[in-house]
Amino acid sequence: MLEAQDLSIGYGKSPIGTGLNLQVREGEILCLLGPNGCGKTTLFRTLLGLLPALSGSVLLGGRPITAQTRAEIARAIAYVPQAHAPPFPFEALEVVLMGRTARLGAFAQPGKTDRAVAEDAMRHLGIHDLAHRDYSQLSGGQRQLVLIARALAQEATLIVMDEPTASLDFGNQAQVLARIGALAQIKGTASHGVILSTHDPDQAFALNARVLLMHRGGVLAEGPATEVLTEANLTTVYGLPITVESTLSGRKVCLPRLATDTSATMMPDAMTSP
Template sequence: MLKAQSLSIGYGKTRIGSGLELTVQSGDILCLLGPNGCGKTTLFRTLLGLLPALSGTVMLGGKPITAQTRAEIAHQVAYVPQAHAPPFPFEALEVVLMGRTARLGLFGQPGRNDRAIARNAMDRLGIGGLAHRDYSRLSGGQRQLVLIARALAQEAPLIVMDEPTASLDFGNQAQVLAQIAGLVQDVATRGCAVILSTHNPDQAFALNAQVLLMKDGVRQAQGSAHEVLTDASLSNVYGIPVSVETTSSGRKVCLPSLACQSAPTITSDALTIA
């Protein structure tokens, strides 16, 4: 479905990452993990054909992505961005209908079937009641669910999500992640694949995902979450002590150390006032 070989990424002459390899097949869930600036978003933009690769190749559906039109790419890949601010006060249903654009052709208008697909996508995510609400006035979590519904309405076999829980409060993060988990459970039967980036390695465990762990644009480890996300690998990537622990319910969680390693020790003498 998607394959990157010997991929170098960046902007112009500025190289951000190199030597990246990945293969995504039907039914896969791949989670990109790494600190800020490690190249996750740049990699996404390259995989989507929005940025040219500095070297290497990206194959989508067995063909080089550089040989495909935007419409051809849109038939195969749906994208859920970190955030979206519409220039006009669209209704939520209108935003979801935008996912049908690639299938309507030039100057095409959505018909009854397109509207049914959009409504079904919203109902599937439990947001059908928001159809005629002003999208710009929805909560962050609700807007993110609308964007996921737009991706579903696109009917592409690959869904790419760039930090879909970023900037959301705890409750909205849980709501969005629950819906993503629902999509993941249905991935095999729909013949889809999902690529997801996140700053929270716990999410990779929760989704039972494959993981590409990155640092400074270089692949550090790749494989299943349970194989890749270890105390050593996470501590190396994030530069702080991290322990992976198992809760009483059997769920794995990642706990960073809160100790300040470089803080000076303050003695009682240092507090004496002359």
């Protein structure tokens, strides 16, 4: 569905990442993991066709994304940004309806069918009762679910999410994560492919996702979470000793060693480079 081949990403002429290859199909979740500043957002912008690739290609449905119109891209990919409070009061349902506008084009007015699709998306995520609430007054977790509903209303098969659980409390993180997992698990036409960035490797284990682990401007490893998120790889990328353990329920979790002696702590490249 979406494929990047030998992609170089960056701004102007300087590459931030090179040799990037990835593939996402319906029913799959791909987690982008890597330290601050490694290029996850830049990669997203390139995959969405918002930023030109420095070299290599992005194929959407087998065709170069550069050859597709914004409307074509919007029918295939929905983007879920981090949930910030907007300056203007919108009803939550109006925010979800914006997913239809992305699909219809800037000047088309959403009609009855669009409203029904938007309401269905909210119902599907269990937030229909928020439809007429002021979006700016919702909690962070509720806002994130509204933005995911907006992506569902767009009826794109691929959903790209930029740190969907950032700034959510523990309970809301679990709730949003469960909804994301369900998006890929639905069988048939409603199944989605999901690409998300996160700073929490445990989420990749919880979602049973594939992982693209970014490091020093490239990909250190790509594949199932259980194969990519090894102690050695995590320790290399995050620059401190990390162990991976199995819980009683069988899920893997990552445990960084919290050094009290800061002189013994290695720092990741992104944090130490000027």
